[in-house]
Amino acid sequence: MATLAGAMNGPGADRLSALPWEQTPLGPRAGWPGSLRAAIDLMLGAGAPCALFIGPQLVQMHNLAFDALYRDGSAATRALGRSLKRDDPDSSLAKAAGEVFAGRSILLASQGWTIGASPGTPAFNLSCAPIRDESGQVGAMLVLAFPVTSPARLDAGASISELQHRVRNLLAVVRSLVARSAESSDTVEDLAAHLDGRIAAVARVQGVLLRNPHAGVDLEGMIRDELLTQSADQDRLNLGGPEIVLPPKAADLMTLAIHELATNATKFGALSQASGKLDITWKLDQAGARGQQLELVWMELGVAIASQAPRRQGFGTNLLKRRLPYELSGEADIEFRPGGVVCRIAFPLAPVAAMGSSSVWGVTTTAGDDA
Amino acid sequence: MDVLLVEDDYYLADDTRRVLAAAGANVAGPYARVAESLSRVAQGRVDCGVLDINLGEGPSFIMARALKQRDVPFVFATGYGREVLPDDFNEVELLEKPVDPRLLIDAVARACRKHETSEV
Structure with a gap:
């Protein structure tokens, strides 16, 4: 009972x-x-x-x-x-x-x-x-x-490790940027200007990612920011494409790529001449087994012939021709044609899981993690 | 000597590749992804590995376990501290980024030597 x-x-x-x-x-x-x-x-x-x-x-x-x-x-x-x-x-x-x-x-x-x-x-x-x-x-x-x-506070120990990892990685990347900028700069002034711009671009994207680590980076907003830092005249720009959120890794690379293109356009291309226009468009393609692919076309118009192709393969070309395939399985073509530069960048918009969460971009990653 | 290099950042991968090549190593890779690294290891023997822990998706020890299973010595080159290492990697050297090229070469040499001695 x-x-x-x-x-x-x-x-x-x-x-x-x-x-x-x-x-x-x-x-x-x-x-x-x-x-x-x-x-x-x-x-x-x-x-x-x-x-x-x-x-x-x-x-x-x-x-x-x-x-x-x-x-x-x-x-x-x-x-x-x-x-x-x-x-x-x-x-x-x-x-x-x-x-x-x-x-x-x-x-x-x-x-x-x-x-x-x-x-x-x-x-x-x-x-x-x-x-x-x-x-x-x-x-x-x-x-x-x-x-x-808040994911960042979910596990205090892990987030400190994560922060440590990011800071060390960032330092290593900056060190590498310095070395690479030195290789492709002719004078100290040249090097200083290049480095300043590149580190500022890295800092901008890191700032966006730190403020909201799980949100990624809005493609159009990022492009506008990069063009704004070059004081590009809004009337000469045409931007168009669907709303795209870039995962952190793609955001890193694309910010630097757009920075390089914009710097080049300001020095020699569409943003350096009154007649110049800049057309940036992007779209998502269903690329079969690879899933969605982002294709972005940067097209400069109305540039007088005076501007020539760079004398040698520089930092920007290396970024698009080597780093893009390596990190994002992407590809790029750059053409220096009469009228202006045309650059086409394409890469699979594979989901990249942010720290501590498996499917931030709605799709889970492929290889299973260790048991 | 064939050294497997796994590092997802292109610049760091390329820097490390140059360092290893300059020291006389035959670099397998660099590879940015686990799948490619695994298939390289499956294809043929490497003598040593230099592994990043985070390939963009948080810490992962898939490659470390794969090398351990094949009895290939390796070192970690990473932004993480030792506290993220599972216990079975207590003996493995960890180099913190940014990695000093000389320390890297020394660590690779040490890992290989230690491995040879343990096999005798």
């Missing part, structure tokens, strides 16, 4: 039932009030991570989902039936209980809050609310945990 009356229902009920409750401040299960049993069933049945801290001693119970807040399953199980007030009175959760038992609901932001969790444990915000007993007094604190949604 007593066992039936004290039965607990829901996932994780067995391990709770098995505890020697008569040795805790709560006493034997048969004596628990109906309000407490109802709260326990609600907690166990909740899909979200949920816990109860019962009575003045804050005796802990939680459902299986709440185990995610702990370093491992055994740490989570050890906490069951323990008094938070006795074990960890200085924790922010124990302090929150003071407020909650006074009848107030509070939200604990994840910062600084752990219950024995390691730094790699996903961060959770905790919503703490009072549960009243039959007499109207607060008898327990209900804690609902929900993951911090």
Whole structure:
């Protein structure tokens, strides 16, 4: 009879039932009030991570989902039936209980809050609310945990590694840009001007990506920004194409490519002469097995013959002829024809998963990661 | 000596290729993608590997495991610190980017030597 009356229902009920409750401040299960049993069933049945801290001693119970807040399953199980007030009175959760038992609901932001969790444990915000007993007094604190949604804060340890990786990579790329710019510059002034422009272009795209790492970079916005830094006259521009969001890697490369083309046009091409016009159009092609392919055509018009093809293969040509195929499996043609430069850039717009998320661009990546 | 080079950034890949070639290595690659690197390894023996950990999709150890399975020594050249390495790569050298060319050559030589000694 007593066992039936004290039965607990829901996932994780067995391990709770098995505890020697008569040795805790709560006493034997048969004596628990109906309000407490109802709260326990609600907690166990909740899909979200949920816990109860019962009575003045804050005796802990939680459902299986709440185990995610702990370093491992055994740490989570050890906490069951323990008094938070006795074990960890200085924790922010124990302090929150003071407020909650006074009848107030509070939200604990994840910062600084752990219950024995390691730094790699996903961060959770905790919503703490009072549960009243039959007499109207607060008898327990209900804690609902929900993951911090910002991907960057999901895993503090991992995001620091990720940041470290990006910074080091960026430094390596800058070092390489310097070396490559030096190879294709004739004078120190030339080198300084080239480097300044290239690093600024890299900085612009990094800025956009850092502000919103999961959104990618809008193609048209990026092209307009690059042309704006060259003070290109809007009347001479014609831009057209569907809305395209470039994944980070493609954004990096394309920003630098557009920067090189725009710089060249400003020095020698369509943006250097009153008669010049610049036409930039793009479209998406269904390229069979490769999926969608982005094709962009940069066409300069009305440029007097005076402008000649560059004397040698420079940084921009290398970018389009070598880096584009290597990094994006793309291809490019550049023609220096009478009237102006025509450049065609094409690459598969393969989805590139951003850090920590598998399908930001709606399609999952091919090779399965390591098990 | 055939050295497999896996690095997704073109400039870094090309720089490292030059460094390895200048030191007398025969560079297999560079490869920007796991699939291409795997098929190169499947085609024929390489003596050593220089591997980036992140090929644009977060840390991955597919290539490292493939080389380990084939008993090919390798080093990591990466922007990450050691903390991202799974335990089975505790013994593997990790060079932090930007990688100093001399340190890279030394590390490759060390990895190969260590491997030879362990085989005896």
